[in-house]
Amino acid sequence: MKIDKSNPWHWMALFASSCLLLLALPYRLTKPRRPKKAIVVFYGHTLNSHLRTLYTYWLNRPDVDVYFLSFDHKKTTRQLRSAGYRVLDGLSFRDLAKLTRASVFFSSHGLHHFVLLRMLTSMKFIDLFHSPLAYKGFDASDFKHLHPSDEVWVSSRGVRKMYIHKYGFDAGKVKVTGCARVEDIWRYTKQRKAIMKTHGLDPAKKTILVAPTWKQDNRHRSIVPFGLTLAEFMQCILSIAREDNIQVIFRAHLNSGDSEQFQNAKNIHIMPYSQYPNTEEFLAISDVLINDxxxxxxxxxxxxxxxxxLDVKPPFAKGFSAPPEYRAGAVVKDQQELVAALRQAVYQPVEYQEKYKNRIIQTKELAFGDTLDGKTLERCDHRLDLLLNR
Structure with missing residues (x-):
């Protein structure tokens, strides 16, 4: 669950969960020093991105029990349990007692009140940022609460340097593993037709994914560019179609709730995160991405x-992590440039990629370095082994 600081219920839930957690802490004394199956816990807004990839991968490890931790009982907990996931409810004393016996705690968006476990136990805490590299700028103050983590897993040596020199992390804690969710994207690419049919999409059509960021530090920002309505923007994209061979997926960010008001139309599919949480599937099946x-x-x-x-004003208060020159494709300023770029991207993808080859190589190198070798999960396995045997 994403914490909404303006929502009184969220504050009440945090307080109630904190009290229950403190009452449950003595149960950690029942944890064997060398358990046959160590408890590994994942915590974030929901079970997505690297959290889901590693959760699913380690379900098959005989020496660990994996769980996702949630304290959104009415929504996230019930939905995930009904889908077969193993979930600890942060508002359940019984589940919190099990949590206190965990060996390793992975988080993607900080710890919130579960920082109590870091303060009062020997549990190992690992930060997994939800993306290999962001455009949004940060400084050390944004990550100060994560500095005490035992380890921070990042996607490349370039990102590691950024975490150390810009964000203030201890060099010994920042480990290069690669980006876990990449393994899912590659796996889903081989299942393209089946995934398309599951979501009611036509496998025979070219698929354009529109995925803008959320309002970020600019609350008045529109997620639709160039002063257009969503309908006008979609029709602009569809205008390049040859014989009705294009379909568009509009997928706003997790934090952009306003996308749910939009309606599907011919060849336009509104697929918000709240209803379609597996982002990796949509990345795997799309032929072109439109992004800001x-x-x-x-x-x-x-x-x-x-x-x-889309060359729109960046909604960031602290500048950039990856600067604007790390946009690995055409940067379009209006509808006319968008149509021209899309025509080449859709119908001449090889030529398009060659045109922006240098920028693509530069951006990939910073974001991933040498970790696109298919061995990311092996490296994560190795790091978990080390954590469990400390």
Whole structure:
């Protein structure tokens, strides 16, 4: 669950969960020093991105029990349990007692009140940022609460340097593993037809994914560019179609709730995160990505397919992590440039990628370095082994 600081219920839930957690802490004394199956816990807004990839991968490890931790009982907990996931409810004393006996705690968006476990136990805490590299700028103050983590897993040596020199992390804690969700994107690419049919999409059509970032630091920002309505923007994209051979997926960011008000139309599919949580599937099945400043562009790079960037004002208060020159494709300033870039991206993808080859190589190198070798999960396995045997 994403914490909404303006929502009184969220504060009440945090307080109630904190009290229950403190009451449950003595149960950690029942944890064997060398358990036959160590408890590994994942915590984030929901079970997505690297969290889901590693959760699914380690379900098959005989020496660990994996769980996702949630304290959104009415929504996230019930939905995930009904889908067969193993979930610890942060508002359940029984589940929190099990949590206290965990060996390793992975988080993607900080710890919130579960920082109590870091303060009062020997549990190992690992930070997994939800993207290999963001455009949004950060400084050390944004990550100060994560500095005490035992380890921070990042996607490349370039990102590691950024975490150390810009964000203030201890060099010994920042480990290069690669980007776990990449393994899912590659796996889903082989299942394209089946995934398309599951979501009611036509496998025979070219698929354009529109995935803008959310309002970020600019609350008045529109997620639709160039002063257009969503309908006008979609028709602009569809205008390049030859014989009705294009379909568009509009998929706003997790934090952009306003996308749910939009309606499907012919060849236009509104697929918000709240209803379609598996982002990796949509990256795997799309032929072209239209993006502004969303970090999803970094993930899409591993498909080796075209990206078109909307040149809109960046909604960041602290500048950039990856500067604007790390936009690995055409940067379009208006509808006319968008149509021209899309025509080449859709119908001449090889030529399009060659045109922006240098930028693609530069961006991939910063985001992934030498970790696109298919061995990311092996490296994560190795690091978990080390953590469990400390």
């Amino acid at each position: 400043w969303s970090s999803i562009a970094m993930d899409f790079l591993v498909t080796n397919r075209p990206i078109v960037y």
